[in-house]
Structure formats: C-alpha cells, structure tokens
Amino acid sequence: MQDMQNGDSPQEVNQVGDTEDPSKFLGDIIGAPVVVKLNSDIVFRGTLQSVDGYMNISLERCREVDHNNKVVRDYGEAFVRGNNVIYICLDDGSV
Amino acid sequence: MQDMQNGDSPQEVNQVGDTEDPSKFLGDIIGAPVVVKLNSDIVFRGTLQSVDGYMNISLERCREVDHNNKVVRDYGEAFVRGNNVIYICLDDGSV
Amino acid sequence: MQDMQNGDSPQEVNQVGDTEDPSKFLGDIIGAPVVVKLNSDIVFRGTLQSVDGYMNISLERCREVDHNNKVVRDYGEAFVRGNNVIYICLDDGSV
Amino acid sequence: MQDMQNGDSPQEVNQVGDTEDPSKFLGDIIGAPVVVKLNSDIVFRGTLQSVDGYMNISLERCREVDHNNKVVRDYGEAFVRGNNVIYICLDDGSV
Amino acid sequence: MQDMQNGDSPQEVNQVGDTEDPSKFLGDIIGAPVVVKLNSDIVFRGTLQSVDGYMNISLERCREVDHNNKVVRDYGEAFVRGNNVIYICLDDGSV
Amino acid sequence: MQDMQNGDSPQEVNQVGDTEDPSKFLGDIIGAPVVVKLNSDIVFRGTLQSVDGYMNISLERCREVDHNNKVVRDYGEAFVRGNNVIYICLDDGSV
Amino acid sequence: MQDMQNGDSPQEVNQVGDTEDPSKFLGDIIGAPVVVKLNSDIVFRGTLQSVDGYMNISLERCREVDHNNKVVRDYGEAFVRGNNVIYICLDDGSV
Numbered sequence: 001m002q003d004m005q006n007g008d009s010p011q012e013v014n015q016v017g018d019t020e021d022p023s024k025f026l027g028d029i030i031g032a033p034v035v036v037k038l039n040s041d042i043v044f045r046g047t048l049q050s051v052d053g054y055m056n057i058s059l060e061r062c063r064e065v066d067h068n069n070k071v072v073r074d075y076g077e078a079f080v081r082g083n084n085v086i087y088i089c090l091d092d093g094s095v
Numbered sequence: 096m097q098d099m100q101n102g103d104s105p106q107e108v109n110q111v112g113d114t115e116d117p118s119k120f121l122g123d124i125i126g127a128p129v130v131v132k133l134n135s136d137i138v139f140r141g142t143l144q145s146v147d148g149y150m151n152i153s154l155e156r157c158r159e160v161d162h163n164n165k166v167v168r169d170y171g172e173a174f175v176r177g178n179n180v181i182y183i184c185l186d187d188g189s190v
Numbered sequence: 191m192q193d194m195q196n197g198d199s200p201q202e203v204n205q206v207g208d209t210e211d212p213s214k215f216l217g218d219i220i221g222a223p224v225v226v227k228l229n230s231d232i233v234f235r236g237t238l239q240s241v242d243g244y245m246n247i248s249l250e251r252c253r254e255v256d257h258n259n260k261v262v263r264d265y266g267e268a269f270v271r272g273n274n275v276i277y278i279c280l281d282d283g284s285v
Numbered sequence: 286m287q288d289m290q291n292g293d294s295p296q297e298v299n300q301v302g303d304t305e306d307p308s309k310f311l312g313d314i315i316g317a318p319v320v321v322k323l324n325s326d327i328v329f330r331g332t333l334q335s336v337d338g339y340m341n342i343s344l345e346r347c348r349e350v351d352h353n354n355k356v357v358r359d360y361g362e363a364f365v366r367g368n369n370v371i372y373i374c375l376d377d378g379s380v
Numbered sequence: 381m382q383d384m385q386n387g388d389s390p391q392e393v394n395q396v397g398d399t400e401d402p403s404k405f406l407g408d409i410i411g412a413p414v415v416v417k418l419n420s421d422i423v424f425r426g427t428l429q430s431v432d433g434y435m436n437i438s439l440e441r442c443r444e445v446d447h448n449n450k451v452v453r454d455y456g457e458a459f460v461r462g463n464n465v466i467y468i469c470l471d472d473g474s475v
Numbered sequence: 476m477q478d479m480q481n482g483d484s485p486q487e488v489n490q491v492g493d494t495e496d497p498s499k500f501l502g503d504i505i506g507a508p509v510v511v512k513l514n515s516d517i518v519f520r521g522t523l524q525s526v527d528g529y530m531n532i533s534l535e536r537c538r539e540v541d542h543n544n545k546v547v548r549d550y551g552e553a554f555v556r557g558n559n560v561i562y563i564c565l566d567d568g569s570v
Numbered sequence: 571m572q573d574m575q576n577g578d579s580p581q582e583v584n585q586v587g588d589t590e591d592p593s594k595f596l597g598d599i600i601g602a603p604v605v606v607k608l609n610s611d612i613v614f615r616g617t618l619q620s621v622d623g624y625m626n627i628s629l630e631r632c633r634e635v636d637h638n639n640k641v642v643r644d645y646g647e648a649f650v651r652g653n654n655v656i657y658i659c660l661d662d663g664s665v
Contacts, residue, residue, distance in 0.1 A: 022145050022153035025174050035170075039135065040609065040656060050592050055176060058592035062659065075605075078659035079595050081625060081652075082176075086135060089157065089173035117240050117248035120269050130265070134230065150271060177271075181230060184252065184268035212335050212343035215364050225360075229325065245366060272366075276325060279347065279363035307430050307438035310459050320455070324420065340461060367461075371420060374442065374458035402525050402533035405554050415550070419515065435556060462556075466515060469537065469553035497620050497628035500649050510645070514610065530651060557651075561610060564632065564648035 026051050026088065033091040034059075038084045045071075045091055046078070055082030121146050121183065128186040129154075133179045138162075140186055141173070150177030216241050216278065223281040224249075228274045235261075235281055236268070245272030311336050311373065318376040319344075323369045330356075330376055331363070340367030406431050406468065413471040414439075418464045425451075425471055426458070435462030501526050501563065508566040509534075513559045520546075520566055521553070530557030596621050596658065603661040604629075608654045615641075615661055616648070625652030 029048055036044040036057065043066075046059030062078040063071045089095065124143055131139040131152065138161075141154030157173040158166045184190065219238055226234040226247065233256075236249030252268040253261045279285065314333055321329040321342065328351075331344030347363040348356045374380065409428055416424040416437065423446075426439030442458040443451045469475065504523055511519040511532065518541075521534030537553040538546045564570065599618055606614040606627065613636075616629035632648040633641045659665065 022147050022151040022174055024145070025153040025172060037137075038656060040611070041135070042607075042656070044657075050594070052592050056592040058595040073665055075657075075659040075665055076662060077595060078657050079592055080657045081655050083178075083653075084656045085176050086133060086137070086179045087139075087170075087173050087175045089170040092171060095168055095170055117242050117246040117269055119240070120248040120267060132232075136230070178273075180271050181228060181232070181274045182234075182265075182268050182270045184265040187266060190263055190265055212337050212341040212364055214335075215343040215362060227327075231325070273368075275366050276323060276327070276369045277329075277360075277363050277365045279360040282361060285358055285360055307432050307436040307459055309430075310438040310457060322422075326420070368463075370461050371418060371422070371464045372424075372455075372458050372460045374455040377456060380453055380455055402527050402531040402554055404525075405533040405552060417517075421515070463558075465556050466513060466517070466559045467519075467550075467553050467555045469550040472551060475548055475550055497622050497626040497649055499620070500628040500647060512612075516610070558653075560651050561608060561612070561654045562614075562645075562648050562650045564645040567646060570643055570645055 029088075029090055034088055035091045035095050036080065036088050037086045038080065039086060040084070042084075043067075044075075044078070044080065045069075046075075048088070049077070052082075055085055056080065057082065057085065057088075124183075124185055129183050130186045130190050131175065131183050132181045133175065134181060135179070137179075139170075139173070139175065140164075140166075141170075143183070144172070147177075150180055151175065152177065152180065152183075219278075219280055224278055225281045225285050226270065226278050227276045228270065229276060230274070232274075233257075234265075234268070234270065235259075236265075238278070239267070242272075245275055246270065247272065247275065247278075314373075314375055319373055320376045320380050321365065321373050322371045323365065324371060325369070327369075328352075329360075329363070329365065331360075333373070334362070337367075340370055341365065342367065342370065342373075409468075409470055414468055415471045415475050416460065416468050417466045418460065419466060420464070422464075423447075424455075424458070424460065426455075428468070429457070432462075435465055436460065437462065437465065437468075504563075504565055509563055510566045510570050511555065511563050512561045513555065514561060515559070517559075518542075519550075519553070519555065520544075521550075523563070524552070527557070530560055531555065532557065532560065532563075599658075599660055604658055605661045605665050606650065606658050607656045608650065609656060610654070613637075614645075614648070614650065616645075618658070619647070622652075625655055626650065627652065627655065627658075 030050065032048060034046065034048045036046070036059065038044065042064060044059060044062055045065055046062035049058045049060045051057050057080040059078050059080065062075040064073040064075065066072050125145065127143060129141065129143045131154065133139070137159060139154060139157055140160055141157035144153045144155045146152050152175040154173050154175065157170040159168040159170065161167050220240065222238060224236065224238045226249065228234065232254060234249060234252055235255055236252035239248040239250050241247050247270040249268050249270065252265040254263040254265065256262050315335065317333060319331065319333045321331070321344065323329065327349060329344060329347055330350055331347035334343040334345045336342050342365040344363050344365065347360040349358040349360065351357050410430065412428060414426065414428045416426070416439065418424065422444060424439060424442055425445055426442035429438040429440045431437050437460040439458050439460065442455040444453040444455065446452050505525065507523060509521065509523045511521070511534065513519070517539060519534060519537055520540055521537035524533040524535045526532050532555040534553050534555065537550040539548040539550065541547050600620065602618060604616065604618045606629065608614070612634060614629060614632050615635055616632035619628045619630045621627050627650040629648050629650065632645040634643040634645065636642050
C-alpha cells in the first residue's frame with residue numbers, strides 16, 4: 001500500500017515502465033534553433049545554449065515573436081527561469 | 096493521530112486501498128497516439144515517446160490543435176514540462 | 191512553541207483529533223462511477239480505476255461534460271494529474 | 286542570524302508565541318455542519334466527516350451552493366483536495 | 381560561492397541582518413481584533429485566536445466585509461488556510 | 476553531469492559567480508521607508524520593521540496606496556506574507 | 571526504472587547532457603544593464619547588482635518601463651523576489 005500525495009510539487013507518479021527519458025530530447029537539441037513557449041503567452045525563438053537541473057534555460061539570438069511569428073523584440077542572449085517553460089520544440093522553420 | 100498538511104505540493108493523501116497505479120496506464124500507452132491537455136488551454140496530439148519521474152513528456156509528431164481539432168501548429172518533436180499537464184488520454188481518433 | 195510555516199505546499203496543520211481519513215472515502219469508491227472537478231473548470235465523469243500517492247487518477251469510460259452534464263468529449267481511459275483535482279464525488283446520477 | 290526563505294511553500298514564520306492551534310478548531314467541528322470555500326469560487330455545505338494531514342477533507346451530505354445559498358448540486362459524499370480550501374467555518378444556518 | 385535557487389517555494393533569501401522577527405508582531409496581536417486579506421479578494425475581520433506554523437489562522441467573531449467594510453457574512457469561528465493569507469493587520473477601527 | 480530540476484519551487488540555478496547578496500540590500504533598508512509591491516496589485520508604503528527567512532515582512536506606518544500614490548487605507552502595523560511580495564524598494568519620495 | 575515525479579516544484583528533468591550552465595550567463599552579466607520581465611507583466615530595467623541562490627535579484631538604477639519602454643517609475647535600488655522572474659537579458663539598448 002503506497003502513501004498518497006497530491007501536491008502540486010513535487011508530485012510523483014510511480015513506476016511507468018522502460019521508457020527513454022524526455023530530457024534526452026533536450027540534450028539532443030543543445031545548440032539547435034528552438035521554440036520555447038512560456039506561461040505568460042510569451043514565445044521565444046533562439047538557439048538553445050544550455051539547460052540546467054531546474055530547466056532554467058539560456059538562449060542565444062533570442063527573439064520574442066507574436067502569434068504570427070513576427071519578431072517583437074530581439075534579446076540577444078537571455079536567461080529564462082525554468083518554471084515558466086511550458087514546452088520546447090525544434091525550430092525547423094515550419095513552426 | 097496524524098500530523099496535518101494542507102500544502103499545494105507535496106500534499107499527501109494517506110492510504111487509499113489496494114489499487115493499481117495510474118502510472119501503469121501511462122506505461123501502457125508509450126508509443127501510442129495521445130491527446131495531452133495543458134494548463135494554458137493548449138491541446139497537443141502526438142505520439143507519447145517518453146515520460147519521466149516529473150511527468151515531463153516528450154512527444155513525436157506533436158501537433159497543437161484548436162477546439163475543433165484543427166492543427167494550428169506542427170512541432171515535430173516537443174518536450175512538455177510536466178507541471179503544465181492536466182490530463183493525458185489515448186487518441187483513438189474519436190476524441 | 192512550534193515553528194511557523196505558511197507556505198502553499200507543503201503546508202501543515204497540526205494535530206486535528208481522532209478522525210477517519212478522507213482517503214478512506216477514495217478507497218471505497220475505486221471501481222465506482224465518479225465526478226471529478228478539475229482546476230480549469232473541466233468536469234470529468236468516469237469510473238475511478240486507480241489513485242496514487244499524488245492523487246494522480248486514472249479514469250475509465252472518461253467523458254468530459256459541460257455545465258449541463260452534456261458529454262462534450264469521450265476519452266475512454268484518461269490519466270489526470272493530481273494537482274489539478276479540486277474534488278471527487280460519487281456519481282449516483284443525481285449530480 | 287537566521288537564513289531567509291520567501292518561497293510560496295513551505296514558507297515558515299518563526300516563533301509566534303503561546304497560542305492554541307488553529308487545527309484544534311477543525312478537530313472540534315468534526316461531525317458538524319460546515320461551510321467550505323474553495324479557490325475556484327466554489328462553496329460547499331456539508332458535514333465535516335474527516336480532515337487529513339494535507340487538509341484533504343471528506344464531506345457528507347455535500348451540497349454546492351451559489352452566492353444566494355441556493356443548492357446547485359447535491360454530491361452526497363465528496364473528497365475535497367486540501368490545497369483548494371480557503372476557509373472552513375461552522376454552518377449554524379446564519380452563514 | 382553559493383548555490384542558486386529560484387523556486388517559488390521554499391525560496392530562500394540569505395542573511396539579512398539583525399532584525400526582530402515579523403512573527404513577533406503576530407504573537408503580539410493574538411486575541412486582538414484584526415483585518416485579514418486573502419488571495420481571492422476576500423477580507424475578514426475578527427479576533428485572532430491562533431496562528432500555527434503554516435500561518436493557518438483561526439478567527440473568532442469572523443465577518444467577511446466588502447470594499448466598503450460592510451459585513452456580507454458573519455461566520456462566527458473560522459479556520460483560514462495559511463497560504464491564502466496576503467496580510468494581517470490590527471483592526472483599530474480606522475482600517 | 477548534473478541532475479535536472481524544473482520545478483517552480485525550490486528551483487535552483489547553479490553557481491552564478493562572486494556576487495554580493497540581494498538580501499544585503501534588505502538588511503541595509505531595515506528601519507527605512509519602503510515601497511512593497513504585492514502579487515494582487517497591492518502597493519504598500521511603510522517602514523520596513525523586519526524581514527524573516529521566508530521574506531515575511533512586518534511594516535510600521537503601513538499605508539495601502541493606489542496607482543496615483545493616494546493612500547486608500549492606513550494599517551498602522553501589518554504583517555505581509557512573504558510569497559506575495561514581488562519587489563521591495565526604498566521610498567525616497569520619488570517613487 | 572526511475573520513480574516518476576510531476577510536481578510543479580521541485581520538478582526534475584533527468585540527465586540532459588554536457589552543457590554549460592544557464593547561471594553562467596547570469597554570472598557574466600553582473601554589473602551590466604539588464605531587462606527583467608516579471609510575472610505580473612512588469613518590466614524592469616536596471617543594473618544587475620546581485621543574484622542569490624533563489625534568483626532573488628537586487629537591481630541598481632531600477633526603472634519600471636511600459637510596453638513602449640517609457641519609464642513609469644524610477645526605484646533606484648530594488649530587491650526583486652526570484653519566483654516572480656520570467657527572464658533576464660542584457661540591455662544593449664536595442665531591447
């Protein structure tokens with residue numbers, strides 16, 4: 001019988017089965033162009049320079065884009081605090 | 096007499112009884128098409144590639160769909176941060 | 191003299207007195223039809239298949255219903271992340 | 286010199302002085318009719334059956350009421366996840 | 381060189397200097413009339429009966445007041461979950 | 476190789492470099508007039524009496540001001556729960 | 571087989587690969603002009619004086635700017651609580 005937790009964080013899901021690890025994907029795209037969506041409806045495009053244990057991210061050539069992908073601000077290098085990140089995906093130009 | 100906690104996370108519920116484990120369901124659908132609803136009213140469809148201990152998820156053939164299931168963006172592979180996930184279910188085309 | 195905490199999670203309330211345990215109710219309704227209200231104004235109806243230590247839930251025959259209890263989506267089996275749950279109650283058809 | 290924390294949870298306030306304990310009030314009202322206000326502007330009336338260490342609550346004869354105290358749903362027994370609770374008070378009919 | 385944290389909770393600020401302790405103020409006003417502002421724009425007036433380690437609060441003669449200080453509900457005794465508290469101040473009638 | 480965390484709290488950023496400490500600034504302004512902005516768009520002006528390890532704050536001569544700096548409420552002494560604080564700055568009258 | 575967590579904080583992503591560390595960027599810009607975006611749509615410009623383990627930040631010559639970069643308030647020195655930070659980037663005047 002396992003003790004139950006239902007907190008927001010850290011909430012644990014028990015054993016899922018033999019799967020790779022989502023962070024492997026992150027490791028594979030270091031140095032690649034990415035799209036990063038943040039909580040506050042902010043979308044960044046830039047080069048994923050590094051990711052730390054808290055999913056804090058540093059991006060190079062970081063641009064904030066609007067819903068039509070138009071650049072609204074060019075930040076150069078930016079540090080994004082991990083808990084604001086919703087998703088990260090490769091920017092192959094089609095996104 | 097048990098000590099009381101009422102924090103958001105990690106909040107614990109004590110002993111529930113002999114039940115399977117919700118994460119077994121996740122394990123069973125690795126590699127399957129899924130629908131993932133996120134906090135910010137974002138719905139992803141894609142193939143569940145992996146899930147880690149924090150419910151971070153990597154999806155292949157990941158598409159963002161609107162309320163009418165129309166694809167609004169095609170992300171290819173995406174990393175979704177676990178705390179944004181509301182629910183995951185099998186995508187048998189009927190959803 | 192006890193040390194004070196006032197964090198969101200894990201926030202603790204000290205000794206309450208000899209009461210059953212709310213999770214006993216959850217254990218009793220495994221396998222039963224339930225209504226689950228989530229943070230984002232989402233209401234699920236389904237069969238409570240399992241609950242884990244973080245109140246992650248797997249539901250069978252899971253349907254999303256609107257405020258008039260009309261089914262808007264039929265998910266079959268779904269995994270709901272615990273921190274999104276507001277309340278769970280038995281679905282005796284009267285709810 | 287004490288180390289400073291200013292996190293949401295678990296945030297601690299240091300020594301307050303010799304006071305009873307708020308949870309004593311909860312212990313005293315087990316089995317009594319209560320009003321429970323939740324984060325999402327939901328108000329429950331019901332009999333407080335049990336409270337656990339995470340302020341998860343089980344209520345019997347649980348009814349959801351609107352701002353005019355009109356019953357909008359009758360849930361019978363319900364499990365309410367602790368982190369959604371704002372306040373609990375005795376329901377002496379005057380509330 | 382100190383390790384960096386930037387989580388919501390528990391977030392720590394390091395050494396601040398020889399100051400009293402904010403909780404001393406709370407200790408001093410036990411038994412006094414207070415105003416308590418909660419996250420959801422709720423304002424309570426009542427007698428501060430007790431505060432625990434998680435800033436859970438029990439109030440006697442607890443009334444909910446609107447922006448014009450008009451009593452909208454009289455709760456008698458109420459338990460307020462600590463993480464919903466924004467601020468507490470003495471109610472000297474001028475507030 | 477470092478383990479990754481991306482929780483809201485406690486989220487850690489690793490080694491930053493030899494910098495002073497932001498809390499030194501807080502220590503320096505104990506007893507000084509400050510402006511404190513809270514999450515719920517509330518702005519307090521008052522004398523910073525003390526700060527604890529959780530950034531809970533006690534303010535003397537605490538006034539709530541509107542966007543035009545007009546005092547809307549005078550609280551005398553107030554206890555502000557740390558997790559609601561966005562920023563604190565010196566009140567040199569120019570703010 | 572790794573234990574699963576999916577809490578908001580601290581949520582961990584496992585091993586990502588040999589990358590620098592995002593906090594290195596922060597270390598490099600101590601003393602430099604920066605732009606800091608906060609949760610509540612607040613944008614600060616100022617000189618990054620220090621960052622601690624919780625990403626609490628002290629800024630000198632801190633000005634709050636509106637969406638057109640017009641200074642709406644001049645704070646001099648300010649302490650910003652880390653969990654409100656979304657991103658930090660160099661202010662080379664082009665932002």
